Amino acid sequence: MSASGGKMGPSLTQEILSHLGLASKTAAWGTLGTLRTFLNFSVDKDAQRLLRAITGQGVDRSAIVDVLTNRSREQRQLISRAFQERTQQDLLKSLRAALSGNLERIVMALLQPAARFDAQELRTALKASDSAVDVAIEILATRTPPRLQECLAVYKHDFQVEAVDDITSQTNGILRDLLLALVKALQRAEGPSTEETWVPLLTQRNPEHLIRVFDQYQRSTGQELEEAVQNRFHGDAQAALLGLASVIKNTPLYFADKLHQALQETEPNYQVLIRILISRCENDLLSIRAEFKKKFGKSLYSSLQDAVKGDCQSALLALCRAEDM
Numbered sequence: 001m002s003a004s005g006g007k008m009g010p011s012l013t014q015e016i017l018s019h020l021g022l023a024s025k026t027a028a029w030g031t032l033g034t035l036r037t038f039l040n041f042s043v044d045k046d047a048q049r050l051l052r053a054i055t056g057q058g059v060d061r062s063a064i065v066d067v068l069t070n071r072s073r074e075q076r077q078l079i080s081r082a083f084q085e086r087t088q089q090d091l092l093k094s095l096r097a098a099l100s101g102n103l104e105r106i107v108m109a110l111l112q113p114a115a116r117f118d119a120q121e122l123r124t125a126l127k128a129s130d131s132a133v134d135v136a137i138e139i140l141a142t143r144t145p146p147r148l149q150e151c152l153a154v155y156k157h158d159f160q161v162e163a164v165d166d167i168t169s170q171t172n173g174i175l176r177d178l179l180l181a182l183v184k185a186l187q188r189a190e191g192p193s194t195e196e197t198w199v200p201l202l203t204q205r206n207p208e209h210l211i212r213v214f215d216q217y218q219r220s221t222g223q224e225l226e227e228a229v230q231n232r233f234h235g236d237a238q239a240a241l242l243g244l245a246s247v248i249k250n251t252p253l254y255f256a257d258k259l260h261q262a263l264q265e266t267e268p269n270y271q272v273l274i275r276i277l278i279s280r281c282e283n284d285l286l287s288i289r290a291e292f293k294k295k296f297g298k299s300l301y302s303s304l305q306d307a308v309k310g311d312c313q314s315a316l317l318a319l320c321r322a323e324d325m
Contacts, residue, residue, distance in 0.1 A: 032283065034285040035072065035285075037074070037075065038071050041071065043075075043082045046079045048086075049063055049067055050083060051083065051087060061099070061103065062314065067079070068107060068110045069110070069318035070318070072282060073114055077113065080092065091111065092108065095108075096108060101310065101312070102270045105271075106312050109278045114147060115147060119151050119154040119155040121275055122139050122140075123159055126166045126167065127170065133175060133236050137244055138275075140182035141244055142255075152183060164180055164183055167179045167183070173237055174236075174237040175237055178241070226245060229242055230242075250291070252284055252287035252291045253291040255291075256292040256295060257295075259277075259292060259300060260295075260296055268307045270312070274316075276288075277316055285320070285321075288300070289301075289320070299325075301323045
């Protein structure tokens with residue numbers, strides 16, 4: 001089933017995600033991101049510096065991190081093209097050959113176009129059932145409509161299959177319905193069921209309206225919406241509904257919770273840390289940092305400093321940017 005649909009006016013995806021995304025919000029100096037366009041940008045100097053970093057005696061990891069974590073994604077794409085033109089070598093492949101481990105993963109993610117990064121993360125999650133709920137809800141419910149549309153187009157191009165077809169084959173029940181609804185392909189359940197109430201409610205109303213609904217629900221029943229979901233649903237369905245409710249209520253807090261959980265594991269979940277920090281550093285990471293400090297009493301920067309080891313620490317700290325006092 002195509003995600004693009006027919007002549008039906010504004011897509012359901014746009015209807016939902018225009019309210020969920022924070023990319024259009026601004027702070028006093030620009031976006032709510034920690035990484036801004038580098039003002040003294042010289043594509044030639046950056047390309048040359050990266051070339052020296054991988055062709056000198058030993059790999060200059062600090063130089064690589066310094067360049068790539070201080071340039072916007074658009075500027076990193078310009079550097080990649082300039083590197084290719086001047087050296088006849090692919091920058092991504094050259095850096096992959098020079099690096100390893102989690103630092104390699106960070107650099108690869110930084111150099112990919114945003115839509116390709118999202119498409120690859122979504123594909124990986126849908127093929128790994130243990131992470132499908134978290135990653136799919138995160139990508140489909142928090143990206144801006146243009147970015148999501150581009151992600152779906154890249155997904156089809158790179159993997160020769162529509163994202164909705166993978167969702168249909170790899171998930172089931174209310175989880176599948178929620179995910180399909182978020183890409184304008186809602187399939188209503190056959191016959192009456194509780195799902196027929198919950199799925200359209202959470203995917204076809206704007207968040208401002210839903211927050212009022214949540215408040216009214218609590219006043220009427222004496223029960224938080226999350227409690228009702230926990231009592232009525234289990235497994236993936238419960239996780240998906242709780243995740244979407246969290247995004248609707250407070251998107252930065254949703255990401256702060258995910259980052260905290262990733263840092264609390266015996267070994268930090270680098271895939272989650274990399275995906276969130278890179279995808280949000282130009283959008284709303286300042287807001288996420290504020291929610292993290294408010295809820296957990298410790299800054300995200302210090303938490304990363306304590307938990308993350310090895311070469312990738314400096315890269316993740318650079319994306320986080322600063323300590324919150």
